[in-house]
Amino acid sequence: MKKPIIGVTPLVDIQRESYWLVPGYMKGIEVNGGIPIMLPLTCNKADIDTLVNMCDGFLFTGGQDISPSLYSEDKSSLCGEVCEERDTMEKILFAKVLENDKSALGICRGIQFFNAYLGGTIYQDLIAETKTKVFHKQKPPYGKPSHIVNLVKGSPLQNLLKTDNLPVNSYHHQGVKKLADNLKPMAYATDNLVESVYMPGKKFVWAVQWHPEFSYTTDKYSRMIFRAFVDSCL
DSSP states (O other): OOOOEEEEOOEEETTTTEEEOOHHHHHHHHTTTOEEEEOOOOOOHHHHHHHHHHOSEEEEOOOSBOOGGGGTOOOOTTOOOBOHHHHHHHHHHHHHHHHTTOEEEEETHHHHHHHHHTTOOEESOHHHHHOOOSOOBOOSOTTSOOEEEEEOTTSHHHHHHOOSEEEEOOBOSOEESSOOTTOEEEEEETTOOEEEEEOTTSSOEEEESSOHHHHTTTOHHHHHHHHHHHHHTO
């Protein structure tokens, strides 16, 4: 049986001048039937075209904050480190993914990037801007649940998981503020923060704010999300 090849966007350590990945991104794909490969950090459009043609799907990982310039805001003092090169690469890549109707899964930064790229906005710091009491930035171990999300009834995620609420892990200080018009919500935290989205009309463009790459070994719902993504790439 053919296994889909799935490109995974690299994490960038600017201080160490290195690219790296959390193993769970790769293993979560691998144990669910895909072949993951780490992508280079490149803004070369021809090379990205080649990668899009080569891969059956793409995982947009976590990492640095997205530059507020992507959603037409000035960078506040509470915004963390950004990586302009990664923002640029992912803009080119995501545009090609949408153009070619390739499958895409966004995790953490991934949901924020999809939203900002498609015209939504981002909270540069959740606590400062919303005064939320939900524990969005947990301490290790990162595979344990931190809070509950409520799934939107009839959404693709709720139809997949067959549950109305879900305990999730959480490690982020930013989040979706204004949801892009062409994204639809699939889950909300109890403070009404959008925690999962999808793009109607596309084969599979989903994103979650939580971290299935840390919980897939112990949480069946995390495995189901990875499996649905990998299966969509076939």
